[in-house]
Amino acid sequence: xxxxxxxxxxxEVPIAExxxxxxxxxxxxxxxxxxxxxSWRAVAPGDRARIMRRFAAVLDDHQEELAWLExxxxxxxxxxxxxxxxxxxxxxxxxxxxxxxxxxxxxxVPGGVDITFREPLGVVGVIVPWNFPMPIAxxxxxxxxxxxxxxxxxxxxxxxxxxxxxxxLALEAGLxxxxxxxxxxxxxxxxxxxxxHPAVRKVVFTGSTEVGKGIMRGCADxxxxxxxxxxxxxxxxxxxxADLEKAAAAAPGGVFDNSGQDCCSRSRLxxxxxxxxxxxxxxxxxxxxxxxxxxxxxxxxMGPLISSDHRDAVAAYVAAGEVAFTGSAPDGPxxxxxxxxxxxxxISARDFREEIFGPVLSVVRFETxxxxxxxxxxxxxxxxxxxxxxxxxxxxxxxxxxxxxxxxVNSHASVRYWTPFGGYKQSGLGRELxxxxxxxxxEEKNVFLATSE
Ligand code: NAP
Ligand code: MG
Numbered sequence: 313x314x315x316x317x318x319x320x321x322x323x324e325v326p327i328a329e330x331x332x333x334x335x336x337x338x339x340x341x342x343x344x345x346x347x348x349x350x351s352w353r354a355v356a357p358g359d360r361a362r363i364m365r366r367f368a369a370v371l372d373d374h375q376e377e378l379a380w381l382e383x384x385x386x387x388x389x390x391x392x393x394x395x396x397x398x399x400x401x402x403x404x405x406x407x408x409x410x411x412x413x414x415x416x417x418x419x420x421v422p423g424g425v426d427i428t429f430r431e432p433l434g435v436v437g438v439i440v441p442w443n444f445p446m447p448i449a450x451x452x453x454x455x456x457x458x459x460x461x462x463x464x465x466x467x468x469x470x471x472x473x474x475x476x477x478x479x480x481l482a483l484e485a486g487l488x489x490x491x492x493x494x495x496x497x498x499x500x501x502x503x504x505x506x507x508x509h510p511a512v513r514k515v516v517f518t519g520s521t522e523v524g525k526g527i528m529r530g531c532a533d534x535x536x537x538x539x540x541x542x543x544x545x546x547x548x549x550x551x552x553x554a555d556l557e558k559a560a561a562a563a564p565g566g567v568f569d570n571s572g573q574d575c576c577s578r579s580r581l582x583x584x585x586x587x588x589x590x591x592x593x594x595x596x597x598x599x600x601x602x603x604x605x606x607x608x609x610x611x612x613x614m615g616p617l618i619s620s621d622h623r624d625a626v627a628a629y630v631a632a633g634e635v636a637f638t639g640s641a642p643d644g645p646x647x648x649x650x651x652x653x654x655x656x657x658x659i660s661a662r663d664f665r666e667e668i669f670g671p672v673l674s675v676v677r678f679e680t681x682x683x684x685x686x687x688x689x690x691x692x693x694x695x696x697x698x699x700x701x702x703x704x705x706x707x708x709x710x711x712x713x714x715x716x717x718x719x720x721v722n723s724h725a726s727v728r729y730w731t732p733f734g735g736y737k738q739s740g741l742g743r744e745l746x747x748x749x750x751x752x753x754x755e756e757k758n759v760f761l762a763t764s765e
Contacts, residue, residue, distance in 0.1 A: 437506030
Protein backbone atom coordinates (compact mmCIF):
# COMPACT_ATOMS: atom_id res chain seq x y z
CA UNK A 313 0.00 0.00 0.00
CA UNK A 314 1.27 3.52 -0.80
CA UNK A 315 1.73 5.79 2.17
CA UNK A 316 2.26 9.57 2.13
CA UNK A 317 4.49 11.15 4.70
CA UNK A 318 2.97 14.39 5.96
CA UNK A 319 5.48 17.15 6.80
CA UNK A 320 5.09 20.19 8.99
CA UNK A 321 5.88 22.91 6.41
CA UNK A 322 7.29 25.27 9.06
CA UNK A 323 9.85 22.73 10.31
CA GLU A 324 10.02 19.98 7.61
CA VAL A 325 9.52 17.44 10.42
CA PRO A 326 7.34 14.41 9.51
CA ILE A 327 4.13 14.42 11.55
CA ALA A 328 2.06 11.54 10.13
CA GLU A 329 1.97 8.65 7.67
CA UNK A 330 -1.32 8.42 5.79
CA UNK A 331 -2.16 5.41 3.58
CA UNK A 332 -3.34 6.31 0.07
CA UNK A 333 -6.64 4.65 -0.84
CA UNK A 334 -6.46 2.45 -3.96
CA UNK A 335 -9.23 2.17 -6.56
CA UNK A 336 -10.89 -0.82 -4.86
CA UNK A 337 -10.92 1.16 -1.61
CA UNK A 338 -12.54 4.16 -3.31
CA UNK A 339 -15.19 1.92 -4.87
CA UNK A 340 -15.94 0.43 -1.45
CA UNK A 341 -16.31 3.92 0.08
CA UNK A 342 -18.64 5.03 -2.74
CA UNK A 343 -20.70 1.84 -2.36
CA UNK A 344 -21.02 2.45 1.37
CA UNK A 345 -22.14 6.03 0.67
CA UNK A 346 -24.68 4.82 -1.90
CA UNK A 347 -26.16 2.39 0.64
CA UNK A 348 -26.23 5.06 3.37
CA UNK A 349 -28.02 7.43 0.97
CA UNK A 350 -31.16 5.26 0.99
CA SER A 351 -31.62 5.78 4.73
CA TRP A 352 -30.13 9.31 5.09
CA ARG A 353 -32.52 10.77 2.51
CA ALA A 354 -35.41 9.25 4.48
CA VAL A 355 -34.39 10.75 7.84
CA ALA A 356 -37.15 13.18 8.85
CA PRO A 357 -36.11 16.82 8.18
CA GLY A 358 -36.21 17.77 11.85
CA ASP A 359 -34.02 14.80 12.77
CA ARG A 360 -31.52 15.53 10.00
CA ALA A 361 -31.35 19.12 11.24
CA ARG A 362 -30.81 17.94 14.82
CA ILE A 363 -27.96 15.60 13.83
CA MET A 364 -26.28 18.44 11.92
CA ARG A 365 -26.63 20.80 14.89
CA ARG A 366 -25.06 18.11 17.08
CA PHE A 367 -22.21 17.83 14.54
CA ALA A 368 -21.71 21.62 14.78
CA ALA A 369 -21.60 21.36 18.57
CA VAL A 370 -18.97 18.58 18.45
CA LEU A 371 -16.92 20.68 16.00
CA ASP A 372 -17.22 23.57 18.45
CA ASP A 373 -15.87 21.38 21.29
CA HIS A 374 -12.82 20.55 19.12
CA GLN A 375 -11.97 24.02 17.77
CA GLU A 376 -8.54 24.26 19.38
CA GLU A 377 -7.58 20.71 18.44
CA LEU A 378 -8.57 21.24 14.79
CA ALA A 379 -6.86 24.64 14.62
CA TRP A 380 -3.55 23.34 15.98
CA LEU A 381 -3.72 20.34 13.66
CA GLU A 382 -3.93 22.79 10.72
CA UNK A 383 -1.03 24.85 12.05
CA UNK A 384 1.06 21.66 12.05
CA UNK A 385 -0.14 20.24 8.73
CA UNK A 386 -0.56 23.36 6.56
CA UNK A 387 1.59 25.99 8.33
CA UNK A 388 -1.41 28.29 8.73
CA UNK A 389 -1.09 30.96 11.39
CA UNK A 390 -2.94 30.05 14.56
CA UNK A 391 -5.17 33.09 14.11
CA UNK A 392 -6.23 31.93 10.65
CA UNK A 393 -6.55 28.29 11.69
CA UNK A 394 -8.94 29.25 14.51
CA UNK A 395 -11.06 31.18 12.00
CA UNK A 396 -11.03 28.15 9.65
CA UNK A 397 -12.12 25.68 12.34
CA UNK A 398 -14.84 28.16 13.36
CA UNK A 399 -15.93 28.48 9.74
CA UNK A 400 -16.58 24.71 9.40
CA UNK A 401 -18.65 24.77 12.59
CA UNK A 402 -20.59 27.84 11.41
CA UNK A 403 -21.25 26.41 7.95
CA UNK A 404 -22.57 23.13 9.40
CA UNK A 405 -24.75 25.11 11.85
CA UNK A 406 -26.02 27.43 9.07
CA UNK A 407 -27.03 24.56 6.75
CA UNK A 408 -28.58 22.66 9.67
CA UNK A 409 -31.40 25.18 9.14
CA UNK A 410 -31.96 23.91 5.60
CA UNK A 411 -33.58 20.44 5.90
CA UNK A 412 -36.68 21.94 7.52
CA UNK A 413 -36.86 24.72 4.92
CA UNK A 414 -36.26 22.80 1.69
CA UNK A 415 -39.40 24.23 0.11
CA UNK A 416 -40.88 23.46 -3.25
CA UNK A 417 -43.36 25.67 -5.11
CA UNK A 418 -46.97 25.47 -6.11
CA UNK A 419 -47.33 26.91 -9.60
CA UNK A 420 -50.70 27.94 -11.09
CA VAL A 421 -51.48 25.87 -14.20
CA PRO A 422 -54.72 24.98 -16.00
CA GLY A 423 -56.33 21.56 -15.50
CA GLY A 424 -54.82 20.64 -12.17
CA VAL A 425 -52.32 21.31 -9.43
CA ASP A 426 -48.59 21.70 -10.02
CA ILE A 427 -46.00 21.34 -7.28
CA THR A 428 -42.22 21.07 -7.20
CA PHE A 429 -39.91 19.11 -4.91
CA ARG A 430 -36.21 19.47 -4.10
CA GLU A 431 -34.81 15.93 -4.13
CA PRO A 432 -31.27 14.90 -3.17
CA LEU A 433 -28.91 13.74 -5.93
CA GLY A 434 -27.29 10.72 -4.27
CA VAL A 435 -23.59 10.41 -3.53
CA VAL A 436 -21.64 13.68 -3.85
CA GLY A 437 -17.84 13.60 -4.33
CA VAL A 438 -16.00 16.59 -2.85
CA ILE A 439 -12.37 17.19 -3.96
CA VAL A 440 -10.44 19.63 -1.76
CA PRO A 441 -7.11 21.45 -2.36
CA TRP A 442 -4.36 21.97 0.22
CA ASN A 443 -4.70 25.72 0.69
CA PHE A 444 -7.83 25.83 2.90
CA PRO A 445 -8.45 22.21 3.89
CA MET A 446 -11.18 22.81 6.47
CA PRO A 447 -13.39 25.59 5.04
CA ILE A 448 -13.44 24.24 1.48
CA ALA A 449 -14.40 20.77 2.73
CA UNK A 450 -17.26 22.23 4.77
CA UNK A 451 -18.60 24.41 1.96
CA UNK A 452 -19.11 21.20 -0.03
CA UNK A 453 -20.22 18.64 2.53
CA UNK A 454 -22.52 20.76 4.76
CA UNK A 455 -25.12 21.85 2.16
CA UNK A 456 -24.85 18.44 0.44
CA UNK A 457 -25.70 16.58 3.67
CA UNK A 458 -28.46 19.06 4.53
CA UNK A 459 -30.21 18.28 1.24
CA UNK A 460 -30.13 14.54 2.01
CA UNK A 461 -27.10 13.49 -0.04
CA UNK A 462 -24.23 11.39 1.26
CA UNK A 463 -20.64 12.56 0.73
CA UNK A 464 -17.27 11.05 -0.11
CA UNK A 465 -14.55 13.62 0.48
CA UNK A 466 -11.00 13.59 -0.88
CA UNK A 467 -8.60 15.88 0.95
CA UNK A 468 -5.41 17.02 -0.79
CA UNK A 469 -2.56 14.57 -0.43
CA UNK A 470 -0.48 17.18 1.41
CA UNK A 471 -3.15 18.16 3.95
CA UNK A 472 -5.47 15.28 4.96
CA UNK A 473 -5.25 15.54 8.75
CA UNK A 474 -8.09 17.93 9.63
CA UNK A 475 -10.48 16.25 7.16
CA UNK A 476 -9.75 12.83 8.67
CA UNK A 477 -10.42 14.20 12.16
CA UNK A 478 -13.65 15.90 11.02
CA UNK A 479 -14.77 12.52 9.61
CA UNK A 480 -14.27 10.95 13.06
CA LEU A 481 -16.10 13.82 14.76
CA ALA A 482 -19.06 13.35 12.38
CA LEU A 483 -19.46 9.76 13.59
CA GLU A 484 -19.08 10.86 17.20
CA ALA A 485 -21.87 13.42 16.65
CA GLY A 486 -24.21 10.70 15.39
CA LEU A 487 -24.00 10.98 11.61
CA UNK A 488 -24.65 7.41 10.45
CA UNK A 489 -21.76 5.38 8.95
CA UNK A 490 -21.31 6.13 5.25
CA UNK A 491 -23.00 9.55 5.34
CA UNK A 492 -19.68 11.45 5.37
CA UNK A 493 -16.63 9.37 4.39
CA UNK A 494 -13.15 10.87 4.10
CA UNK A 495 -11.09 9.08 1.44
CA UNK A 496 -7.43 10.15 1.48
CA UNK A 497 -5.24 9.45 -1.54
CA UNK A 498 -4.10 10.70 -4.91
CA UNK A 499 -6.10 12.99 -7.14
CA UNK A 500 -5.41 10.75 -10.13
CA UNK A 501 -6.88 7.75 -8.26
CA UNK A 502 -9.48 8.89 -5.71
CA UNK A 503 -10.52 12.18 -7.32
CA UNK A 504 -10.61 10.60 -10.77
CA UNK A 505 -12.83 7.76 -9.54
CA UNK A 506 -15.36 10.28 -8.20
CA UNK A 507 -15.59 11.53 -11.78
CA UNK A 508 -15.95 8.09 -13.41
CA HIS A 509 -18.01 6.16 -10.83
CA PRO A 510 -21.68 6.16 -11.91
CA ALA A 511 -23.01 6.22 -8.32
CA VAL A 512 -21.39 9.62 -7.73
CA ARG A 513 -24.02 12.05 -9.03
CA LYS A 514 -22.19 15.32 -8.42
CA VAL A 515 -18.56 16.40 -8.16
CA VAL A 516 -17.57 19.51 -6.21
CA PHE A 517 -14.03 20.44 -7.19
CA THR A 518 -11.84 23.21 -5.83
CA GLY A 519 -8.34 23.49 -7.22
CA SER A 520 -6.40 24.57 -10.24
CA THR A 521 -8.09 25.63 -13.47
CA GLU A 522 -6.10 23.01 -15.40
CA VAL A 523 -7.26 20.03 -13.30
CA GLY A 524 -10.77 21.53 -13.17
CA LYS A 525 -11.03 21.51 -16.97
CA GLY A 526 -10.09 17.80 -17.02
CA ILE A 527 -12.77 17.07 -14.41
CA MET A 528 -15.34 18.99 -16.43
CA ARG A 529 -14.47 16.92 -19.52
CA GLY A 530 -14.72 13.73 -17.45
CA CYS A 531 -18.11 14.66 -16.00
CA ALA A 532 -19.47 15.13 -19.51
CA ASP A 533 -19.41 11.34 -20.07
CA UNK A 534 -22.20 10.84 -17.55
CA UNK A 535 -23.65 14.36 -17.72
CA UNK A 536 -22.67 14.59 -14.07
CA UNK A 537 -23.50 17.65 -11.95
CA UNK A 538 -20.45 19.77 -11.24
CA UNK A 539 -19.37 22.78 -9.22
CA UNK A 540 -15.92 24.23 -9.94
CA UNK A 541 -14.01 26.72 -7.78
CA UNK A 542 -10.77 27.42 -9.62
CA UNK A 543 -7.91 29.90 -9.70
CA UNK A 544 -7.84 33.68 -9.55
CA UNK A 545 -5.61 36.64 -10.44
CA UNK A 546 -7.50 39.28 -8.55
CA UNK A 547 -7.09 43.04 -8.82
CA UNK A 548 -6.86 45.51 -5.95
CA UNK A 549 -7.64 48.91 -7.50
CA UNK A 550 -6.54 51.94 -5.48
CA UNK A 551 -7.88 55.29 -6.70
CA UNK A 552 -6.42 58.70 -5.87
CA UNK A 553 -9.57 59.51 -3.90
CA ALA A 554 -9.05 56.53 -1.53
CA ASP A 555 -8.11 56.77 2.13
CA LEU A 556 -4.47 56.03 1.27
CA GLU A 557 -3.37 55.15 4.75
CA LYS A 558 -6.15 52.58 5.04
CA ALA A 559 -5.50 51.21 1.52
CA ALA A 560 -1.73 50.85 2.13
CA ALA A 561 -2.24 49.20 5.50
CA ALA A 562 -4.75 46.70 4.04
CA ALA A 563 -2.87 45.76 0.83
CA PRO A 564 -0.33 43.31 2.36
CA GLY A 565 -3.02 41.29 4.15
CA GLY A 566 -5.07 41.22 0.92
CA VAL A 567 -2.30 39.42 -0.95
CA PHE A 568 -0.02 37.77 1.64
CA ASP A 569 -2.64 36.22 3.92
CA ASN A 570 -2.13 32.43 3.99
CA SER A 571 1.23 33.15 2.28
CA GLY A 572 -0.68 34.15 -0.86
CA GLN A 573 -1.97 30.57 -1.21
CA ASP A 574 -5.48 31.87 -1.63
CA CYS A 575 -7.55 31.88 -4.80
CA CYS A 576 -8.86 35.30 -3.66
CA SER A 577 -5.40 36.76 -3.08
CA ARG A 578 -5.26 40.33 -4.46
CA SER A 579 -2.03 39.63 -6.34
CA ARG A 580 -2.42 42.45 -8.89
CA LEU A 581 -2.28 45.95 -7.43
CA UNK A 582 -3.42 48.81 -9.69
CA UNK A 583 -2.54 52.26 -8.35
CA UNK A 584 -3.64 55.57 -9.88
CA UNK A 585 -0.62 57.51 -11.20
CA UNK A 586 -1.11 60.73 -9.24
CA UNK A 587 -0.67 58.93 -5.90
CA UNK A 588 1.67 56.14 -7.03
CA UNK A 589 4.91 57.31 -5.36
CA UNK A 590 3.22 58.27 -2.12
CA UNK A 591 1.30 55.00 -2.01
CA UNK A 592 4.36 52.83 -2.78
CA UNK A 593 6.30 54.45 0.08
CA UNK A 594 3.49 53.63 2.51
CA UNK A 595 3.17 50.12 1.05
CA UNK A 596 6.88 49.47 1.56
CA UNK A 597 6.56 50.30 5.26
CA UNK A 598 3.51 48.05 5.57
CA UNK A 599 5.25 45.13 3.79
CA UNK A 600 8.37 45.47 5.90
CA UNK A 601 6.38 45.33 9.11
CA UNK A 602 4.33 42.28 7.96
CA UNK A 603 5.24 39.55 10.47
CA UNK A 604 6.37 36.27 8.91
CA UNK A 605 7.10 33.88 11.76
CA UNK A 606 6.42 30.54 13.45
CA UNK A 607 2.73 30.10 12.55
CA UNK A 608 1.99 28.97 16.11
CA UNK A 609 2.93 32.36 17.54
CA UNK A 610 0.11 34.82 18.15
CA UNK A 611 1.94 37.63 16.34
CA UNK A 612 2.44 35.70 13.06
CA UNK A 613 0.63 37.27 10.10
CA MET A 614 2.08 34.76 7.64
CA GLY A 615 3.66 31.30 7.87
CA PRO A 616 5.60 29.18 5.34
CA LEU A 617 4.55 27.88 1.92
CA ILE A 618 3.06 24.40 1.75
CA SER A 619 5.99 22.47 0.22
CA SER A 620 9.46 22.66 -1.19
CA ASP A 621 8.18 22.14 -4.78
CA HIS A 622 5.70 24.94 -4.37
CA ARG A 623 8.40 27.27 -3.03
CA ASP A 624 10.50 26.53 -6.13
CA ALA A 625 7.55 27.40 -8.38
CA VAL A 626 6.97 30.70 -6.57
CA ALA A 627 10.69 31.55 -6.62
CA ALA A 628 10.81 31.07 -10.41
CA TYR A 629 8.26 33.90 -10.89
CA VAL A 630 10.27 36.21 -8.67
CA ALA A 631 13.55 35.41 -10.42
CA ALA A 632 11.96 36.45 -13.72
CA GLY A 633 10.36 39.67 -12.39
CA GLU A 634 11.62 43.09 -11.28
CA VAL A 635 11.60 43.12 -7.49
CA ALA A 636 10.77 46.53 -5.97
CA PHE A 637 11.10 45.50 -2.32
CA THR A 638 10.58 42.53 -0.02
CA GLY A 639 9.68 41.83 3.58
CA SER A 640 11.48 39.29 5.70
CA ALA A 641 11.15 35.58 6.46
CA PRO A 642 12.83 33.21 8.95
CA ASP A 643 15.98 31.26 7.95
CA GLY A 644 16.54 27.58 8.60
CA PRO A 645 14.21 24.65 8.04
CA UNK A 646 10.71 25.25 6.69
CA UNK A 647 9.41 26.32 3.28
CA UNK A 648 9.73 30.07 3.93
CA UNK A 649 9.43 32.80 1.35
CA UNK A 650 9.39 36.54 2.09
CA UNK A 651 6.54 38.83 1.00
CA UNK A 652 7.72 40.23 -2.33
CA UNK A 653 6.57 43.20 -4.41
CA UNK A 654 7.28 43.23 -8.16
CA UNK A 655 6.87 46.12 -10.61
CA UNK A 656 6.37 44.32 -13.95
CA UNK A 657 7.63 45.90 -17.15
CA UNK A 658 4.17 45.54 -18.71
CA ILE A 659 0.79 43.99 -18.02
CA SER A 660 1.77 41.06 -20.23
CA ALA A 661 4.56 39.98 -17.82
CA ARG A 662 4.04 36.43 -16.52
CA ASP A 663 3.93 37.49 -12.88
CA PHE A 664 1.07 39.88 -13.73
CA ARG A 665 -0.95 37.31 -15.71
CA GLU A 666 -0.48 33.92 -14.05
CA GLU A 667 -1.65 32.78 -10.66
CA ILE A 668 1.51 32.47 -8.54
CA PHE A 669 -0.26 31.27 -5.39
CA GLY A 670 2.52 32.65 -3.21
CA PRO A 671 3.38 35.90 -1.37
CA VAL A 672 4.09 37.91 -4.51
CA LEU A 673 2.38 41.20 -5.40
CA SER A 674 2.70 42.79 -8.86
CA VAL A 675 2.03 46.54 -9.01
CA VAL A 676 1.17 48.67 -12.05
CA ARG A 677 -0.07 52.23 -12.43
CA PHE A 678 -3.13 53.49 -14.31
CA GLU A 679 -4.41 56.92 -15.35
CA THR A 680 -8.20 56.69 -15.62
CA UNK A 681 -11.06 54.66 -14.19
CA UNK A 682 -11.68 53.13 -17.64
CA UNK A 683 -8.07 52.01 -17.87
CA UNK A 684 -8.21 50.46 -14.38
CA UNK A 685 -11.30 48.44 -15.32
CA UNK A 686 -9.72 47.38 -18.60
CA UNK A 687 -6.57 46.11 -16.88
CA UNK A 688 -8.58 44.39 -14.12
CA UNK A 689 -10.64 42.52 -16.74
CA UNK A 690 -7.68 41.61 -18.95
CA UNK A 691 -7.43 38.09 -17.53
CA UNK A 692 -8.94 34.67 -18.07
CA UNK A 693 -9.89 34.61 -14.38
CA UNK A 694 -12.75 36.34 -12.55
CA UNK A 695 -12.93 35.34 -8.92
CA UNK A 696 -12.66 38.43 -6.73
CA UNK A 697 -11.38 41.99 -6.52
CA UNK A 698 -11.15 45.12 -4.38
CA UNK A 699 -11.83 48.79 -4.98
CA UNK A 700 -10.42 51.47 -2.69
CA UNK A 701 -12.12 54.86 -3.09
CA UNK A 702 -14.08 57.30 -0.93
CA UNK A 703 -16.38 58.10 -3.86
CA UNK A 704 -19.57 56.07 -3.63
CA UNK A 705 -20.51 56.49 -7.31
CA UNK A 706 -17.12 55.24 -8.38
CA UNK A 707 -17.23 52.36 -5.88
CA UNK A 708 -20.52 51.16 -7.33
CA UNK A 709 -19.55 51.73 -10.98
CA UNK A 710 -16.27 49.86 -10.71
CA UNK A 711 -17.77 47.06 -8.61
CA UNK A 712 -20.29 46.47 -11.39
CA UNK A 713 -17.73 46.77 -14.19
CA UNK A 714 -15.15 44.29 -12.88
CA UNK A 715 -15.95 40.80 -14.19
CA UNK A 716 -15.58 38.80 -10.98
CA UNK A 717 -17.88 36.97 -8.57
CA UNK A 718 -16.84 38.72 -5.35
CA UNK A 719 -15.97 42.40 -5.07
CA UNK A 720 -15.06 44.20 -1.84
CA VAL A 721 -15.06 47.98 -1.43
CA ASN A 722 -12.45 49.38 1.00
CA SER A 723 -11.85 45.81 2.17
CA HIS A 724 -10.28 42.57 0.95
CA ALA A 725 -12.72 40.20 2.65
CA SER A 726 -14.35 37.85 0.13
CA VAL A 727 -15.79 35.02 2.18
CA ARG A 728 -18.82 35.18 4.43
CA TYR A 729 -20.84 32.00 4.82
CA TRP A 730 -24.11 33.92 4.46
CA THR A 731 -23.28 35.13 0.92
CA PRO A 732 -22.66 33.40 -2.43
CA PHE A 733 -19.05 32.73 -3.41
CA GLY A 734 -17.67 31.73 -6.81
CA GLY A 735 -16.04 32.77 -10.03
CA TYR A 736 -16.75 34.31 -13.42
CA LYS A 737 -14.92 33.15 -16.55
CA GLN A 738 -12.25 30.49 -15.90
CA SER A 739 -12.44 30.94 -12.12
CA GLY A 740 -15.31 28.54 -11.85
CA LEU A 741 -18.80 27.31 -12.40
CA GLY A 742 -21.63 27.59 -9.89
CA ARG A 743 -21.68 29.18 -6.45
CA GLU A 744 -21.00 27.91 -2.95
CA LEU A 745 -22.21 29.23 0.42
CA UNK A 746 -25.08 31.65 0.94
CA UNK A 747 -28.80 30.97 0.99
CA UNK A 748 -28.93 29.07 -2.34
CA UNK A 749 -26.12 26.53 -1.93
CA UNK A 750 -28.42 23.71 -0.88
CA UNK A 751 -30.39 23.99 -4.13
CA UNK A 752 -27.19 23.11 -6.02
CA UNK A 753 -27.27 19.70 -4.29
CA UNK A 754 -30.80 18.86 -5.42
CA GLU A 755 -32.77 18.00 -8.51
CA GLU A 756 -35.98 19.98 -8.92
CA LYS A 757 -38.87 17.62 -9.60
CA ASN A 758 -42.13 18.91 -11.05
CA VAL A 759 -45.36 17.00 -10.33
CA PHE A 760 -48.67 17.74 -12.07
CA LEU A 761 -51.91 16.34 -10.64
CA ALA A 762 -54.87 16.50 -13.01
CA THR A 763 -58.10 17.61 -11.37
CA SER A 764 -61.47 16.76 -12.89
CA GLU A 765 -63.53 19.67 -14.22
P1 NAP B 1 -4.94 20.89 -7.83
O1 NAP B 1 -3.65 20.31 -8.18
O2 NAP B 1 -5.89 21.21 -8.90
O3 NAP B 1 -5.59 19.88 -6.76
C1 NAP B 1 -6.81 20.08 -6.14
C2 NAP B 1 -7.37 18.76 -5.70
O4 NAP B 1 -7.66 17.96 -6.85
C3 NAP B 1 -6.42 17.91 -4.85
O5 NAP B 1 -7.18 17.19 -3.90
C4 NAP B 1 -5.80 16.99 -5.87
O6 NAP B 1 -5.29 15.78 -5.36
C5 NAP B 1 -7.00 16.71 -6.77
N1 NAP B 1 -6.63 16.27 -8.11
C6 NAP B 1 -5.45 16.44 -8.77
N2 NAP B 1 -5.51 15.85 -9.98
C7 NAP B 1 -6.74 15.31 -10.09
C8 NAP B 1 -7.41 14.56 -11.12
N3 NAP B 1 -6.82 14.29 -12.29
N4 NAP B 1 -8.67 14.16 -10.91
C9 NAP B 1 -9.31 14.45 -9.75
N5 NAP B 1 -8.72 15.12 -8.74
C10 NAP B 1 -7.46 15.57 -8.91
O7 NAP B 1 -4.81 22.23 -7.01
P2 NAP B 1 -3.86 22.50 -5.78
O8 NAP B 1 -2.48 22.61 -6.33
O9 NAP B 1 -4.10 21.53 -4.71
O10 NAP B 1 -4.45 23.89 -5.25
C11 NAP B 1 -4.09 25.12 -5.78
C12 NAP B 1 -5.13 25.62 -6.77
O11 NAP B 1 -6.44 25.62 -6.25
C13 NAP B 1 -4.88 27.06 -7.18
O12 NAP B 1 -4.91 27.18 -8.56
C14 NAP B 1 -6.06 27.83 -6.56
O13 NAP B 1 -6.44 29.01 -7.16
C15 NAP B 1 -7.13 26.84 -6.56
N6 NAP B 1 -8.11 27.15 -5.52
C16 NAP B 1 -9.31 27.71 -5.88
C17 NAP B 1 -10.26 28.04 -4.92
C18 NAP B 1 -11.59 28.64 -5.27
O14 NAP B 1 -12.49 28.63 -4.44
N7 NAP B 1 -11.80 29.16 -6.45
C19 NAP B 1 -9.99 27.78 -3.59
C20 NAP B 1 -8.77 27.22 -3.26
C21 NAP B 1 -7.85 26.89 -4.25
P3 NAP B 1 -3.75 15.65 -4.89
O15 NAP B 1 -3.74 16.18 -3.52
O16 NAP B 1 -3.44 14.23 -4.94
O17 NAP B 1 -2.92 16.47 -5.83
MG1 MG C 1 -1.64 19.89 -7.56
